[in-house]
Amino acid sequence: MKIRKVLAGLLAAVMVVPMAACGPAKEEAGKVKITIGNWPADTDPSGQERMAKLKDEFMAQNPDINIITDTTYYDTKNLNLKGSAKQLATLYACPVTEVSTAYNAGYAKPITKYMDKYGFTEAMNPEVLSVIKGGDGEIYAIPLSAYKQGFYINKKIFKEAGLVNEDGSIKYPKTWEEVAEYAKTVTEKTGKAGFAFPTINNVGGWLLLNIARGYGADFVKQNNDGKYEAIFNTPEFVEALKYVQDLKWKYDTLHSDTNMDQLGMYKYFATDQAAMMIATPPCNWLYSDYSMDFDNAYVVPMPAGPKGAYAQIGADINMISSEATDEQVEACFKWLMFMGNSPQLSDEQVEKIKSEYEQSVQKGNPILDRDEFPIFSKGDAFEIRKAARADYVNVDMSNYEKYFDTGVDVTIFPEPPVCAQQMYAVLDGVIQELITNKDADPAALAATACEDFQVNHLDKLD
Numbered sequence: 001m002k003i004r005k006v007l008a009g010l011l012a013a014v015m016v017v018p019m020a021a022c023g024p025a026k027e028e029a030g031k032v033k034i035t036i037g038n039w040p041a042d043t044d045p046s047g048q049e050r051m052a053k054l055k056d057e058f059m060a061q062n063p064d065i066n067i068i069t070d071t072t073y074y075d076t077k078n079l080n081l082k083g084s085a086k087q088l089a090t091l092y093a094c095p096v097t098e099v100s101t102a103y104n105a106g107y108a109k110p111i112t113k114y115m116d117k118y119g120f121t122e123a124m125n126p127e128v129l130s131v132i133k134g135g136d137g138e139i140y141a142i143p144l145s146a147y148k149q150g151f152y153i154n155k156k157i158f159k160e161a162g163l164v165n166e167d168g169s170i171k172y173p174k175t176w177e178e179v180a181e182y183a184k185t186v187t188e189k190t191g192k193a194g195f196a197f198p199t200i201n202n203v204g205g206w207l208l209l210n211i212a213r214g215y216g217a218d219f220v221k222q223n224n225d226g227k228y229e230a231i232f233n234t235p236e237f238v239e240a241l242k243y244v245q246d247l248k249w250k251y252d253t254l255h256s257d258t259n260m261d262q263l264g265m266y267k268y269f270a271t272d273q274a275a276m277m278i279a280t281p282p283c284n285w286l287y288s289d290y291s292m293d294f295d296n297a298y299v300v301p302m303p304a305g306p307k308g309a310y311a312q313i314g315a316d317i318n319m320i321s322s323e324a325t326d327e328q329v330e331a332c333f334k335w336l337m338f339m340g341n342s343p344q345l346s347d348e349q350v351e352k353i354k355s356e357y358e359q360s361v362q363k364g365n366p367i368l369d370r371d372e373f374p375i376f377s378k379g380d381a382f383e384i385r386k387a388a389r390a391d392y393v394n395v396d397m398s399n400y401e402k403y404f405d406t407g408v409d410v411t412i413f414p415e416p417p418v419c420a421q422q423m424y425a426v427l428d429g430v431i432q433e434l435i436t437n438k439d440a441d442p443a444a445l446a447a448t449a450c451e452d453f454q455v456n457h458l459d460k461l462d
Contacts, residue, residue, distance in 0.1 A: 032065050034332055076101060076422070079101060088107060091321075099140055102140065112138045125373075125375055130414065147314055148313050149279070149280050153298040193275065196277045197277075200261050208240070214310050217240055228461060230454040239306075301410045311413075312415060320332055343376045345381055350384060
């Protein structure tokens with residue numbers, strides 16, 4: 001999903017890369033041309049100015065490379081549109097859910113040898129590495145940022161509802177049943193929504209997976225013939241749907257907005273209209289867009305269902321067009337390393353990172369004392385980044401200690417391997433029906449959604 005920004009909030013915006021209107025740039029006149037996408041748009045003049053300076057600096061240091069810029073970020077639709085027309089940028093950006101799409105369609109260059117050459121493979125967090133490979137075991141993407149979903153609590157509302165311990169600390173739900181109970185208490189005591197849950201733009205379906213996994217549901221499997229099968233028409237998934245339905249009709253604690261997108265969820269939470277939500281730290285929008293007090297957000301691990309606690313991981317990534325030459329691939333890696341997206345960081349790159357932290361602080365964003373889900377788990381990059389941000393930390397880290405507690409038993413899981421966005425859209429419709437129709441049948445909805453996803457999406461894969 002293209003949403004949350006982790007350390008990416010600082011770096012992804014300057015390291016992502018999509019398409020060129022005329023296809024991948026080619027070498028000419030002694031220069032290697034590469035197209036860099038996800039460039040700041042006209043609506044972000046300060047971002048354009050910053051990136052223009054970095055572009056000029058890079059080309060001054062690498063006079064044999066010429067950068068062409070583009071502002072596109074790829075979703076499933078335009079990835080297929082431009083990919084089939086061979087008009088992808090040299091280096092293009094998209095959600096990690098599109099790795100399989102690009103791999104299966106032949107849009108992405110295998111880059112394992114380059115990842116090995118520059119030390120990326122050895123240093124990378126294995127949990128991140130596992131989601132950037134194609135079916136042939138080759139690496140097809142360079143992660144820019146990674147995330148692990150957590151559970152957010154509005155401290156002000158919890159205090160109003162009396163959900164505090166004797167020492168004044170905030171109580172927090174450790175199971176989904178406790179979420180429902182706490183949400184009911186919030187609504188009864190304050191009149192506010194206990195839990196904000198989005199229903200449109202694929203976000204409801206995306207977040208639902210955390211709950212459903214906790215109930216024992218799974219979603220997609222690859223059979224021996226290589227084809228994919230939808231497998232969520234199960235009693236476990238039906239139980240998860242019944243839970244969502246109960247939040248609305250049994251506990252009456254969901255927000256009244258039945259067409260809530262992700263930013264709507266953030267708004268309700270940040271403006272003290274909803275007490276709990278699923279989100280990914282540091283969730284900059286809460287503060288930069290809605291002026292939430294940093295200290296009012298308390299982030300804890302994902303609650304557990306009958307089968308345990310599950311938190312989804314994902315990433316924003318770059319891929320390199322399959323049309324790129326070896327020289328262009330090398331140029332892309334030089335750009336990425338120049339921008340600090342590598343396991344090794346020079347003093348100059350550290351200063352760039354510090355500058356990004358400083359600008360983020362000026363925008364009103366929170367800076368935590370560590371990466372929320374590090375891309376690199378070996379080498380010096382993790383500690384160097386941590387040291388670089390030390391002077392910019394502007395939050396009370398006690399509000400995040402539970403989220404970062406490695407002793408908490410939470411199983412992380414990746415997004416579905418194929419057609420994830422399409423599945424989220426199907427599940428959005430299920431959630432909308434559950435919370436708008438008191439008599440909706442979760443079992444019937446599960447069966448219909450599973451068949452819809454299979455017939456209209458998985459069966460159409462090449």
